[in-house]
Amino acid sequence: MAIVAWNARGLGNPNNTRALKDTIFKHDPCIVFLSETKKNQKYLERIKSRNKFVGSFYVNPRGIAGGLALWWKESVSISILRESLNFIDTLVSVNGEEAWQCTFVYGPPYISEKHEFWTNFQYLRHHQSVKWCVIGDVNIVADQNDKEGGAPIKKNQAKWFLDSMDASGLFELPIKGGTFTWSNLRGEKDAIAEKLDKILISCEWSLAYPKAIGILEAAVASDHNPIILLLDGLKKKRKRAFKLExxxxxxxxxxxxxxxxxxxxxxxxxxxxxxxxxxxxxxxxxxxxxxxxxxxxxxxxxxxxxxxxxx
Known part of the structure; x- marks a missing residue:
């Protein structure tokens, strides 16, 4: 089972929808989470149907900013616990197995909102014994090693985030394939790269999925790389079906x-x-x-x- 999380920076551009389609074809995910869709539900439903997902939940953008989309296939049962402009909190059951909590997050991009959001984030945990996974764009650089170029990281923001993770009992699942998940797409002198997208898991979740790994896809149509959570680890590539062109x-x-x-x-x-x-x-x-x-x-x-x- 695979979960794709991607800050798409708008799905109105054909390049973005094509890049999304390619990622879905390659990894065959059961769940796709998109942030910064910048589109309403009616538009996104058409893209969802073309990619053969059956379930969906949306948080509409604020004006032309933000917007969240969550899609899933028949093999997955998802219950929505709560939502906001910055997250969709769910209970996920795969193939009828025991449910676990999954929070799909898009951290506030505005400094004025970050402290309150991450201070309160720990209270999202449904129950202390429930397996918990958090995936998405946290919009905070937690360590100076997670940034290259530009000004030093904001240490107070990093502390808000790390304190919240400690209080929540979450730790980071390493993502293979690269150090950074966002760049400003500028030339060498002005280039800035940061690790903004993360997979965070509890000990209980880790024990349930010991082979789980995160991998990075190339950033093709957005300044963010898609991140892929593979619950069962890496598998052999699917053999492509023959099609007449x-x-x-x-x-x-x-x-x-x-x-x-x-x-x-x-x-x-x-x-x-x-x-x-x-x-x-x-x-x-x-x-x-x-x-x-x-x-x-x-x-x-x-x-x-x-x-x-x-x-």
Whole structure:
């Protein structure tokens, strides 16, 4: 099971929705949490449906700022406990198992609101014995090592956050793939990078999911990297299903190749012969497409990995 949390910085841009779709395809998450959607429920429902999620909950933006979206699939049952402009607090049950508390957070970006929010955050814990996980953009740099460039961190803000985590019984789950989750997207001299997005867990939650890890995706269409929580650890990559691309049928050589593949002499009959013809045709199409167009998805993933390494 995977959970995706991403500060999308607005989902009105096609690049953002495309980047979201790619992340969902790659990790097949059961839950997606989006902050700074900057869009209303009606608009977001269309994107949710296209990505095949069945459940949803929204906190509408304040004007054109903020906005939260939570989507989940049929294998997950989610009960909403409470919500605000800065969090959605839930009880999550996966495949009918015992429920645990998950708080999807978007920490206040305004200094005037940070102290009150993090001081009161500890009281969100549903019950001391309940497994608790917090994921999202906390909007505070907790340690000087979590920042590169710019002015030193605000130590008073870091203290508010760390005191709240201590009082809540939460500790940070390491995220693999990079040190920082946000950058100001400027050149070397003016570049600033910070770790603003985190996964926080209680001891009880950690014992229930001992293989859980966090990983980072490349920041493609936002100044934040998506963070992925894998409850069962890393798994083998899914084998992509074969799909016919419509542009292939515009090429005359495609029909020649198809005829050669289909008319091949096979020493078998009936259903077995049909199955082998289909397999041969599929293999030939994939080989021909690789030569004609290159392996686009592999190329894109390779570029994203280089981008993540640079980030």
């Amino acid at each position: 419509s542009r292939w049928i515009l090429e005359e050589e495609c029909y020649t190749m198809l005829n050669e593949a289909w008319e091949g002499n096979l020493r078998c009959r009936g259903q077995l012969k049909l199955n082998r013809k289909l397999k041969t045709t599929r293999v030939k199409l994939k080989q021909w497409s690789g030569v004609k167009y290159g392996k686009n998805r592999q190329t894109i993933e390779g570029i994203k990995q280089k981008l993540l390494n640079l980030q």
